[in-house]
Amino acid sequence: LAKTTQPISMDSYEGQEVNITCSHNNIATNDYITWYQQFPSQGPRFIIQGYKTKVTNEVASLFIPADRKSSTLSLPRVSLSDTAVYYCPLMNTGFQKLVFGTGTRLLVSP
Amino acid sequence: NAGVTQTPKFQVLKTGQSMTLQCAQDMNHNSMYWYRQDPGMGLRLIYYSASEGTTDKGEVPNGYNVSRLNKREFSLRLESAAPSQTSVYFCASSGGGQRGPNQPQHFGDGTRLSIL
Numbered sequence: 500l501a502k503t504t505q506p507i508s509m510d511s512y513e514g515q516e517v518n519i520t521c522s523h524n525n526i527a528t529n530d531y532i533t534w535y536q537q538f539p540s541q542g543p544r545f546i547i548q549g550y551k552t553k554v555t556n557e558v559a560s561l562f563i564p565a566d567r568k569s570s571t572l573s574l575p576r577v578s579l580s581d582t583a584v585y586y587c588p589l590m591n592t593g594f595q596k597l598v599f600g601t602g603t604r605l606l607v608s609p
Numbered sequence: 610n611a612g613v614t615q616t617p618k619f620q621v622l623k624t625g626q627s628m629t630l631q632c633a634q635d636m637n638h639n640s641m642y643w644y645r646q647d648p649g650m651g652l653r654l655i656y657y658s659a660s661e662g663t664t665d666k667g668e669v670p671n672g673y674n675v676s677r678l679n680k681r682e683f684s685l686r687l688e689s690a691a692p693s694q695t696s697v698y699f700c701a702s703s704g705g706g707q708r709g710p711n712q713p714q715h716f717g718d719g720t721r722l723s724i725l
Contacts, residue, residue, distance in 0.1 A: 531711050542699045542716025586651060595640055599619060599651030
C-alpha cells in the first residue's frame, strides 16, 4: 500500500468551506481512498470513502479526478469543532489494511 | 453500543517488563487491528487479524505479539518492553467478510503507554 502526502497544516475561519488535498501517485487499481478525522486523545473517526468521481455524505464531499492520483476532502461551512487532524489513508480491497500518512492539522478560528 | 473498548487507558512500565493490552469490540466485526501512534506522526499498523483464528504482521511488528482470543477480543503483548515502544496504541475493527470488502475501521480511544 502506498503512503499518501498531505499539507501539514491549514487554517480557516468559521463558516468557510475547507478543501484538504491528498496526493497518492502510486495508488493501485484495487485501492479505495478513505478519510478519517482525529481529535486529541481520541482514535480516528471515519468520514468518507470513494473510488472515483464524487462522493457526498451528510458531513463532507470527496472529489477524485479520473487518474485517481489525488483526492480532495471538502468540508462545507466549518465550525470550531472541526479543528482536528485529517488523514487520507488508502485501503486495499483485498487486504483491508490502511496506511496512514502524517495527516493535515486543521485549525478553525472564530 | 460501546464500539471498541481498550484497557487500560494509561500505563507506565519499566524497561524489560511485560504487559498485555486488551481490546474488545461489540459490533460483530470480523477484522481487528493494532496500531501505534508516535508524536506528530500518523498511525502505523503493528498486527491485524482478518478473521477469527488468523493474525498477520503489519508495518512494525517487531517486539510485539498478538492473540485473537475470539471474534470479540484481540490482545497485544509486549514481552520485554523497551523505551522505543513508548507510544499511544489504538485498536480498531471493521466488518469485512459477508458485509463486503470496503468497510470503514472503527477505533478505540487508545492506550497511552510510557516505558521508563
